[in-house]
Amino acid sequence: MKIFISATLRSFFNREHEIDVKGKTVGELLENIIKEYPDSKNAFYDETGERRGFIKLFVDGEDRTGRDYAVYSLSEKSKVLLLPVIAGGAPSLAQTEALVSDERRKEVELDNTEIERFNKHLLLREIGVKGQKRIKAAKVVVVGAGALGSAVIQYLAAAGVGTIKVIDSSAVALEDLQSQVLHSLRDVKRPKSASARDSIRNINRSIEVIAENEDISADNASELIEDFDLVVDCSDNFKTRYTLNDACILNGIPVVFGAIYQFEGQVSILGHNGGPCLRCVYPSPPPAGLVPSCAEGGTISPLAGIVGSIQANEALKLIMGIGEHLSGKLLTVDTLYLNSSVLNVKRSCNCPLCGDTPTITEVETYDYEDFCGLKAKEDEVPVEGFTPEELAKKIDAGEPLKIIDVREPHERAILRFPGAVVIPIGQLVRRQKELDPNIDTVFLCKQGKRSILAINTLREAGYTGPMYNLKGGLDAMKDIVLANEGGWL
Ligand SMILES: [Zn+2]
Incomplete structure (x- = not known):
């Protein structure tokens, strides 16, 4: 059967994006994959033979990485997908609850300029004046003003989100202009957060913008997101993603997760209405260095616009409580071969953060190497x-x-x-x-x-x-x- 290989894992599979391997069960399939592609063993298992937590195996859109995964039977027609975490609730047809409550909506008014500016939103039955007021009352944190952040920040500002906080500690570099359309040539070497603030003000002066030129850490994460309705994760590293995930779950703030790599993207909503968190979906990130980061691996210019726009769209739907959204689901997009799937992901009762017996009860400081179990052991000679x-x-x-x-x-x-x-x-x-x-x-x-x-x-x-x-x-x-x-x- 054909197995789709995500770009981050292709170096273990002779750079192929699809492989043809037989197997009657998932266990047999994995064995045969490793037989034909010996290099892939290091991607699936760590040195002690434990299966690594950063790769998911989906069969026909369902996660088959659970405890009894090995005996799950497959047919010739099964659609199998190997998907790693990238450096990123129950669906309901009925109206979902809006993140911005009726009370808060009633506190804001739209003036004549706003009625003109948001005319095309007001024309939509699902949005209308009520929806636009919720958007205006909403307070959103965007972590990362890079490629994904560019699309998210510009669309949230254009859509009329009343309060936007941008957190990014880096400065604009020339190479960023290839995909970070929020910044221009004159912003090179300026802090991204300041450049983002200027761009938002150029779109709409009445938006309250808070620019934080900081890194997210265990010490400041909870404080930085306090009193906000929603966090959009546009970061580019696992340390920030996992710290942010923990802080948001512990503070009850949902996250719109987005990640990109080369030609591929992932979007999901985490920690919303009993849906899974990042640790439920991917208990651990890949060991440092095993898969290249976005900065090392490169991305095609419009990819961040595609994925970031979907994130902004999900954020607005959550704020207004309209449509179906990606809580409990993971959207994957491959823009090179034009494939996309919506996969089901569930809250894990074993999750150390949001499971039945959580072991993480506050945002913890950890360094990424340690977190991945790769930190030099006591007797290990440093490199x-x-x-x-x-x-x-x-x-x-x-x-x-x-x-x-x-x-x-x-x-x-x-x-x-x-x-x-x-x-x-x-x-x-x-x-x-x-x-x-x-x-x-x-x-x-x-x-x-x-x-x-x-x-x-x-x-x-x-x-x-x-x-x-x-x-x-x-x-x-x-x-x-x-x-x-x-x-x-
Ligand atoms: Zn969880």
Whole structure:
């Protein structure tokens, strides 16, 4: 049967987006997949043989990752989908309860300019004056003013959301302008939160905007979202997503989750009316470095607009209590092959946060590596590394060195490291014979994180030669490499 492989996992499957593997049950299918694609074992199981929590297996739109998943039987016609979490209630045909109550709606008025401005909303039977007043009374937090945030913030502002808080601690970079349409050339190097505030004011001066140039952490998360109706998660890293999820669930604030990677997107509503939270759907994020982040993996420009617009649409429906929404569902969109599915996801009674016996009762501080069980154990030797300058010196001095580039082929097309041996991370264990344990081996990737995972993976596989990480990856060494390209060949 055909199995669809999400882009984040394709490096384990010879870059194929669809594979053909047989199996009468899910257990048999997984066995056969690993037989045909040995590299995929590392994606499914950790070093102790435990199944990893960040991959879901859906059969005909239903999650089959539960306890008895292995014996679930399959037919030739079953539609199977492997879906990881990306760095992102019961459906009811009847009117769902609006996030903004009637009392709050009655407190706001629309003036003549607003009646003109929102004319096209007022014409819709489902929205009308009542709906528009709810939108005006709504208070929404948008976490992340990057690619997804650009679409979300602009549409929420245009739709007339009365109070918008934007949280982002980064500054606009030139490369952001490819997909972050909220910012323009003159905003480069400015804080994204300030640039977002200006854009919102350009759309509608009467919106109350709060710009927070901060990172979400266990210390400030609850305070930052306090008194808001809804949070839209447009962040780009797992640490923020899980901290935000925990804070929102503990404070009873629903989250519109959105995530993008390359050509794919996911949208869901978490923590709403007894629906699942992020930890119910994906108990843990992938180990740091196992799948590249958005910054490392790239995305096509309009993807964030598509996914962010769906998030904004879901946010408005929740505020007004109209239509069906994505609580208890996960929408996946693949814009390269034009596939989309709505998958059912359920609250897990074993969820450490919103399950029957929760173990997380306050927003906890954790670092991502620790959270993923990848933090160096007591007896584990930390990974040593060279700075770009140190590595350049060693190459110039002609020291015996082997340099291994663990990036994916399309990333190397942007910038090659002269003389490096190319071994994508999924093939390392199988190809460790190509390494020479008698000389220093330096591992490099884009940002210096996947290369640490590469070193730890080889250590676990029993390789004992001296291994070093290029600190900061090729991003940090770009200028030196370009200056020496001819000389190092
Ligand atoms: Zn949960």
